[in-house]
Amino acid sequence: MNSKSANYYMSVEQLSNLAGSDIQGLVPILDWDENEYSFAILDCFEQSLRKSQRLLFVIDEQVELLTTEGIILSQHARPDTRFVTGFQEGPVKEALTGLSPLRALLTVASGTMRNGKLSLIDNEGKTHTRAGLRELMPISGKAVVLITPQGLRGYDQALDDLTAHIRTSGGTPLTAGNLYRMIDHACVDYVAKPTIEIHQEETAFDTATNLIDSYLSIVRMNEYGIIHDLDTEFLHDYRIALRKIRSILSLFKGVYDIDQAHQLKIRFSALMTPTGPLRDLDVYLLEQESFYSLVPHTMHSGLDAMFSLMRSRRTDEQARLAIHLKIGRYKKEIKALTKLFSKKRKLKPGPNSSRTSYDFACELIWKRYRKICRLAATINVATPDQEIHQLRIECKKLRYPMEFFSAVFPQEPFDSLLKSLKRLQDSLGLFNDCVVQQINLQAFVDDLNDEQHQLEITQSIGSLITILYQRQSAEREKITNAFVRFSSDRMQRSFRTLFQSRKEF
Amino acid sequence: MQIVACYSNKGGVGKTATAVNLAYAFATSGRRTLLCDLDPQGASGFYFRVKPSKKLTEARFFEDVEHFTKSIRGSDYDNLDILPANMSFRDFDVFLSKMKDARSRLKKALKAVKGDYDIVLLDCPPNISILSENIFRAADAVVTPVIPTTLSQRTFEQLLEFFREHDLPMEKIHAFFSMIQGTKTLHGEMIVELTHNYPKRIMAAKIPFASEIERMGVVRAPVLATAPDSPAGKAYQALFDELLERIVP
Numbered sequence: 001m002n003s004k005s006a007n008y009y010m011s012v013e014q015l016s017n018l019a020g021s022d023i024q025g026l027v028p029i030l031d032w033d034e035n036e037y038s039f040a041i042l043d044c045f046e047q048s049l050r051k052s053q054r055l056l057f058v059i060d061e062q063v064e065l066l067t068t069e070g071i072i073l074s075q076h077a078r079p080d081t082r083f084v085t086g087f088q089e090g091p092v093k094e095a096l097t098g099l100s101p102l103r104a105l106l107t108v109a110s111g112t113m114r115n116g117k118l119s120l121i122d123n124e125g126k127t128h129t130r131a132g133l134r135e136l137m138p139i140s141g142k143a144v145v146l147i148t149p150q151g152l153r154g155y156d157q158a159l160d161d162l163t164a165h166i167r168t169s170g171g172t173p174l175t176a177g178n179l180y181r182m183i184d185h186a187c188v189d190y191v192a193k194p195t196i197e198i199h200q201e202e203t204a205f206d207t208a209t210n211l212i213d214s215y216l217s218i219v220r221m222n223e224y225g226i227i228h229d230l231d232t233e234f235l236h237d238y239r240i241a242l243r244k245i246r247s248i249l250s251l252f253k254g255v256y257d258i259d260q261a262h263q264l265k266i267r268f269s270a271l272m273t274p275t276g277p278l279r280d281l282d283v284y285l286l287e288q289e290s291f292y293s294l295v296p297h298t299m300h301s302g303l304d305a306m307f308s309l310m311r312s313r314r315t316d317e318q319a320r321l322a323i324h325l326k327i328g329r330y331k332k333e334i335k336a337l338t339k340l341f342s343k344k345r346k347l348k349p350g351p352n353s354s355r356t357s358y359d360f361a362c363e364l365i366w367k368r369y370r371k372i373c374r375l376a377a378t379i380n381v382a383t384p385d386q387e388i389h390q391l392r393i394e395c396k397k398l399r400y401p402m403e404f405f406s407a408v409f410p411q412e413p414f415d416s417l418l419k420s421l422k423r424l425q426d427s428l429g430l431f432n433d434c435v436v437q438q439i440n441l442q443a444f445v446d447d448l449n450d451e452q453h454q455l456e457i458t459q460s461i462g463s464l465i466t467i468l469y470q471r472q473s474a475e476r477e478k479i480t481n482a483f484v485r486f487s488s489d490r491m492q493r494s495f496r497t498l499f500q501s502r503k504e505f
Numbered sequence: 506m507q508i509v510a511c512y513s514n515k516g517g518v519g520k521t522a523t524a525v526n527l528a529y530a531f532a533t534s535g536r537r538t539l540l541c542d543l544d545p546q547g548a549s550g551f552y553f554r555v556k557p558s559k560k561l562t563e564a565r566f567f568e569d570v571e572h573f574t575k576s577i578r579g580s581d582y583d584n585l586d587i588l589p590a591n592m593s594f595r596d597f598d599v600f601l602s603k604m605k606d607a608r609s610r611l612k613k614a615l616k617a618v619k620g621d622y623d624i625v626l627l628d629c630p631p632n633i634s635i636l637s638e639n640i641f642r643a644a645d646a647v648v649t650p651v652i653p654t655t656l657s658q659r660t661f662e663q664l665l666e667f668f669r670e671h672d673l674p675m676e677k678i679h680a681f682f683s684m685i686q687g688t689k690t691l692h693g694e695m696i697v698e699l700t701h702n703y704p705k706r707i708m709a710a711k712i713p714f715a716s717e718i719e720r721m722g723v724v725r726a727p728v729l730a731t732a733p734d735s736p737a738g739k740a741y742q743a744l745f746d747e748l749l750e751r752i753v754p
Contacts, residue, residue, distance in 0.1 A: 119581075125725065126554035127581040152579025153586050 008147045008171035018169040026120035040110035044103035053175040104231035111138035128158035141184040204360040205353035213341040215241040232282040254352035278317040302460025305453035361405035366499040368398035376483035392428040434472035510644035515660040516631040519683040521548040524628035529727040530745035532585035536623040542590035549628040550589035612643035650683035653695035681708040710744035
């Protein structure tokens with residue numbers, strides 16, 4: 001029986017070296033199938049599959065997943081499947097449950113492949129162990145061979161010898177290396193939330209500049225996906241990176257020259273503006289299912305008409321944004337900003353520029369936390385929506401610096417505070433979604449100009465708004481309780497210990 | 506797990522060739538298969554190029570689960586493992602006769618691999634003994650090759666008699682004609698007579714006397730792997746298909 005074992009990859013030359021001489025008295029025999037197949041390696045933009053040590057293939061009309069344990073799962077796949085949710089039910093789809101349903105499966109490499117076998121045989125022609133081979137010949141990039149050693153029962157030594165030989169011949173375990181980079185050196189490793197190293201003694205100016213520089217590269221990496229409409233996460237990540245940059249410019253007061261910081265804020269806001277309408281439509285379309293579940297069946301036809309209208313508007317908005325990102329004016333501006341933060345020479349330091357990051361972070365976080373505590377003390381069930389909205393913004397202003405500076409604080413107590421904040425923000429987020437959706441849906445109705453199905457849409461939206469209002473009210477009570485917890489004595493002590501140990505509360 | 510014994514109390518009837526080809530056919534059908542070579546001559550192992558096990562003595566086979574399972578070797582074919590024979594297997598009978606509850610020892614020993622295999626095929630030595638009785642008790646099916654000659658008819662009837670005397674279920678026996686030579690009139694007559702006498706015990710599939718089967722010793726692989734389209738290959742496939750229908754619940 002075949003036993004489970006790890007998968008390796010190596011270059012074609014390394015394989016021919018491996019198969020070139022006897023291995024512990026056993027003769028290696030290479031045997032390739034005549035048939036060639038088309039293949040594509042698929043992964044999300046952030047390479048979630050590679051990072052979880054798996055490999056997803058499309059081979060002709062089969063989709064195959066090589067798991068961390070070296071097991072191959074396979075099922076039929078339609079050639080146009082772009083999201084994991086689009087797969088038919090089957091073992092591969094089941095194994096990919098944890099993969100984001102929002103991220104498209106992109107082609108990392110494609111070309112032709114052939115299967116083969118490397119056997120180690122004894123002097124009577126008996127196989128003691130073998131390895132399944134897959135030679136991948138990509139259209140562009142370097143050819144590689146995937147090797148899966150397969151033990152035969154009772155011949156454990158031969159399997160160990162073969163595995164050791166694969167390693168010494170340059171084989172890299174699939175779980176340890178980066179196969180994509182071996183195929184294509186230029187393969188980009190995208191991380192939406194990069195860990196940016198900050199030293200306690202680093203100046204606030206350097207920290208802010210490095211952070212902005214890193215987020216600008218995220219902005220740039222997402223442009224292609226937005227232009228080609230690969231999935232909605234590209235725009236989402238693009239906007240988050242821009243929002244983080246803007247918050248650095250606002251929060252790091254006095255780190256840059258005041259006038260320059262003001263100008264930069266305006267420039268980054270201008271980059272953000274054209275992305276708003278498309279993102280709003282994306283959010284609604286992604287929420288489609290939950291909207292349907294909120295209203296009775298009789299109202300569904302109105303939603304059908306509303307979403308169909310939204311889809312057509314989305315097509316227009318996407319085309320508009322793609323053109324915007326492709327034109328010279330945008331390109332010139334984003335290049336200028338990237339250069340400004342990577343070269344640093346033209347950045348003008350402000351009065352706080354030379355303070356250490358640690359001091360600056362402590363003060364900033366402490367100030368933000370205290371402001372939230374003050375506001376939290378005043379909220380109750382009768383607090384107007386506007387004030388809750390203000391609290392949500394304050395929480396964001398605390399969250400960003402905490403995330404930016406996480407590297408300079410002790411991990412365990414810091415993570416626990418961040419987790420509490422995230423919980424609070426989740427509740428606030430739900431509340432805010434309900435409020436904003438009510439306003440936007442109302443605006444959507446008001447904008448309907450003699451559209452077909454206008455009455456149906458209006459009725460459906462009417463019932464949606466009612467339900468959203470009920471949800472909003474239910475969430476309000478939760479928020480009041482969450483704030484009580486977040487500003488409790490215990491929490492204040494924890495914040496003080498981490499960020500204000502030398503000052504009085 | 507089902508246990509299928511390839512058994513004949515007469516030697517040279519094509520028993521090992523049958524065990525080897527049936528084992529291959531079971532494995533190819535996707536069933537995890539173990540071929541146990543209980544014949545001390547070790548011919549089954551030879552056909553699969555597996556060297557005889559030096560370590561597995563009779564005591565270990567029946568008592569020491571770990572040694573028994575460690576002696577199993579993967580064949581070159583998917584789903585097919587071999588337990589190679591050892592010359593010490595010739596003393597199985599003596600050993601078993603000394604043991605308490607000797608008659609069901611084999612069944613107990615095979616329980617050690619129950620989870621690993623769907624089918625265990627036993628290639629048995631050609632005699633009627635305590636080991637054979639063990640085999641008859643352990644097996645779900647006893648596949649018996651019969652050459653259509655008077656002598657073979659006699660040994661086949663001895664087997665049936667043994668089953669009757671020991672109160673063994675007769676339905677376990679699935680006999681078939683082996684090494685048939687179309688040119689021999691006697692073969693034809695014996696086939697008709699035996700089929701008439703034992704219609705439920707004798708299968709329709711017939712294995713011819715063929716050079717491909719003889720050549721198994723040279724190529725050291727089952728006919729079904731090397732010459733599936735030859736008359737012998739087709740005959741073994743038909744035997745497998747028919748057996749499957751008879752034994753699969």
